[in-house]
Amino acid sequence: MTSALTLDRVQGIVTHVAGPDRIPSAAGPDTPLQDGGFWLDSASLVEVIIACEAEFDVVFDPETDFTDQALSTVRTLYGVIQAKRAR
């Protein structure tokens, strides 16, 4: 089922995948997804992507969407999904 796209929902997916041990105390939309933030490794990023595809009914494009910039923070990831749903 497709969910409404909100920043909170995207962050919820990220924190669910990261698990309680990897959530920084001041986690927010601008917390880095990888080193220095949620510490997601490549396998965890794939889990986030799969969950977002299922939740928001979008299909990512590896060449344009899986860039370091797009997968930088919750907010940049939200932006990618938002742009896809607007098309």
Add this chain to the structure above:
Amino acid sequence: MRPSRVPTGADSASSAQPPALRPPPIVFNGRRWPSDELAAIAAGWLDYLHASIPRTAGLTAMLMSNHPHAVALFFALSSLSLPVAIFPADARAWRSSPSLPAGTPVFVPPGRSALAAAGTAAGLSTFALPDERPAAAAGAVRFLACPGFVNFTSGSTGLPKPVYIATRSFLVQTAAVIEASRLAPGAPVVGSLQLSTHYGLGQALIVSTVLGSPLGLLERFDHRSLLRLLATGSYAYWAATPSMADVLARAPLPAPRPDAPVICHISAGRLSARTFHAFAERFGVTLRPSYGQTENGFITVDTAAPAQVRPDRVGQPAPGIEVRIGDDPLDPHPAGRLGRVWFKSPWYMEGYGFSPHLVLPGGPDGWRPTADVGSLDEAGYLALAGRADDCFKTALGHLVNPSLIADTLASHPGVTDVVVIPARSPSGQVIGAMVESARAIDAHELRASAARALPPWLQPEIVVVTRRLPRLAGGKVDRAACHALLLQARGWAEPASSPSPAG
């Protein structure tokens, strides 16, 4: 110091040499890189390499990534007379024990200036390759002519160790992979493993090189890239990890559904029955469990008829390999009895370290010990039961085989992976279990499962459920990080300068 010219394979080529090996044609991000183009790029860099390698260098090194430029650099270095150390493009893996000899030139493919700068900052003598300048004389270069390659262990129990493998051993191993898999020349190969690992280098790049096959190369693994690659053509061979197979077995699929590669070898981790069956149901292809290690590469694979393949065993010895079980390989255990796994191999490493300073562990009569415990059945199929050095004693004096606990917890619905390690509590070692699950599982449910199946002294003291186990750059579970999380769950402090939980 003026660098001298490093001899190339072309300088010493003789009629006794095997047929010329060329870089495989690569499909990468939708672009095809023909073999001739990659060979010409490699040849075009040789002058730069000669000018950069000090006369005193005993080896060369490179930062490997899954990109055609990195493959071309690998082939360029492989044409020289020095061993090639292959580091991943991940700064966390650049420290090893022993460390790379000072002054060893570390080459970085073009366009990776940040990586080169990071290497320099880490104390490596990095050289960023210039942009490609293809050379017309590539035909005279003999690739894979260097004496050997250095891969690194995962570092799951300490710093990564360099593993030196002779080029001829890589090629003999590759012939065994091809024979066991019945791969025909030209059979297309999927490269989703990191080429910096022995597993990825051997079973993606070298296999496709020897077969003269197209290599569908992924820069980094994700389900969309792989599904897109599979949609472009029929692939014959895919060596992968259990987590890659798991993702492909449950990710949303495009329409029409692409075909999976015909032969899928799964190694470097526990293949769950759930993934095994889900993959077969989705793609109609049987995953074939396999077993190997950085020190040797390919050891076993299940080549049985699809209906006979089982996820709880890792197949029979590869052609040329012998496997025995027991404390002493000269007095092996009978079928069905658990013990340490030993093997004899025609393509074992030359030793740990950087040539010529190598340390070769060994057992009697050429038998090589592994860190794994397993059993052979009457038909010679190997089933693994965990790592020998994982067994530990708790503070109460009970000997624990973690695999028994891990298998019990892994059988719980929704669990995808389990790591059981000794956790150093303030009162001594206790049993800690990190459980990976995509859905929220109550730790009490897991404890109840364990209580039904295991004796009281094997009940885990700490159970932590997580979406993803912490993993090292190569994909193996980071046991030190697991230990820290287990202690954190109880609010215990990490002991100062504590040894690895792997023991």
